[in-house]
Amino acid sequence: MAICRISAPAGQSEFALYRDGQVCLLSQLLDEVPDAAELFSLPMSWWDGLPDPTPDQWVSAGDNLLPPVDSPGKVICIGLNYRDHAIETGAAIPDEPVVFSKFPSTIIGHGDSIELPSVSREVDYEAELVVVIGKSGKLIPAERAMEHVFGYTCGHDVSARDWQKGRPGGQWLLGKTFDTFAPIGPCIVTQTEVPDPNDLRVQMVLNGEIVQDSTTAQLIFDIPAIIEHVSKVVTLSPGDLIFTGTPPGVGAARNPPLFLKPGDVCSVIVQGIGTLTNRCV
Incomplete structure (x- = not known):
């Protein structure tokens, strides 16, 4: 599984699944998306349990990709x-x-x-x-x-x-x-x-x-x-x-x-x- 960060229309950033230049926002799959620190520390079983995106939930990343880690501590x-x-x-x-x-x-x-x-x-x-x-x-x-x-x-x-x-x-x-x-x-x-x-x-x-x-x-x-x-x-x-x-x-x-x-x-x-x-x- 691959994840990325993209710039959302309102100016904030969102995490998304990533596949060959396409993205599916995690907010489309979850009622509440954990913050970055929690996301990275979640067990792989949590990621494996994510619902499969539908074809229409995948869209082009375009020019919206951000650094996948924002302001790392180290x-x-x-x-x-x-x-x-x-x-x-x-x-x-x-x-x-x-x-x-x-x-x-x-x-x-x-x-x-x-x-x-x-x-x-x-x-x-x-x-x-x-x-x-x-x-x-x-x-x-x-x-x-x-x-x-x-x-x-x-x-x-x-x-x-x-x-x-x-x-x-x-x-x-x-x-x-x-x-x-x-x-x-x-x-x-x-x-x-x-x-x-x-x-x-x-x-x-x-x-x-x-x-x-x-x-x-x-x-x-x-x-x-x-x-x-x-x-x-x-x-x-x-x-x-x-x-x-x-x-x-x-x-x-x-x-x-x-x-x-x-x-x-x-x-x-x-x-x-x-x-x-x-x-x-």
């Missing part, structure tokens, strides 16, 4: 987590997850514009599988970690390399957290629909050309290991996002480097999840 990111990406950057294979964060103001949805800041000349692309947390928890052992996962979405960890590495002391947070630097979407696919998240193809298509292409089998730290590590420090809450890392092929590692420019169209494709497309302005 946007947690894992760096250098693909073995082949670490090798291309010349970095040592890390002994534990490299963790950084983005502010919630980075979040935009499918079809929204990535704003290239005037203070950076080296904005890079990074296609990623993103985990959406469902059940709250801290000190979560790896063997119980998947109980805390609601589902998955496509993510784009846009990165200003000249801020990330070229400023005094290195500025991972600032280089990663310009407004609009974390597109997600178009939907969240529940974890029961993804039998093996450790074997999904992840691609970035830039202006019609595949520039990143690998699989999550290359992850150095899989999703349970990431959740166990991060939850040693912070309580994970419903709607928190974990960007799991990016495959090789990033612009900064190319010769010559390939950085984003106005008019570029970026599409993140994650097998079994969907395609997230954004234009740079």
Whole structure:
């Protein structure tokens, strides 16, 4: 099952089921729709018990898609987590997850514009599988970690390399957290629909050309290991996002480097999840 958020006629947002560019509002299936935190923490049996939409309840999503998670409490990111990406950057294979964060103001949805800041000349692309947390928890052992996962979405960890590495002391947070630097979407696919998240193809298509292409089998730290590590420090809450890392092929590692420019169209494709497309302005 896949869910999304759309803008409703009165200006508010609503959750909906998502299928091939079509949506069915949950409000058409339920007398009362739980809020986001409750929705993400509901057991999969609740979702499986939803009434089947009738054909006329499915309508085109059009341009109404919003980020499937609105203002997450945490946007947690894992760096250098693909073995082949670490090798291309010349970095040592890390002994534990490299963790950084983005502010919630980075979040935009499918079809929204990535704003290239005037203070950076080296904005890079990074296609990623993103985990959406469902059940709250801290000190979560790896063997119980998947109980805390609601589902998955496509993510784009846009990165200003000249801020990330070229400023005094290195500025991972600032280089990663310009407004609009974390597109997600178009939907969240529940974890029961993804039998093996450790074997999904992840691609970035830039202006019609595949520039990143690998699989999550290359992850150095899989999703349970990431959740166990991060939850040693912070309580994970419903709607928190974990960007799991990016495959090789990033612009900064190319010769010559390939950085984003106005008019570029970026599409993140994650097998079994969907395609997230954004234009740079």
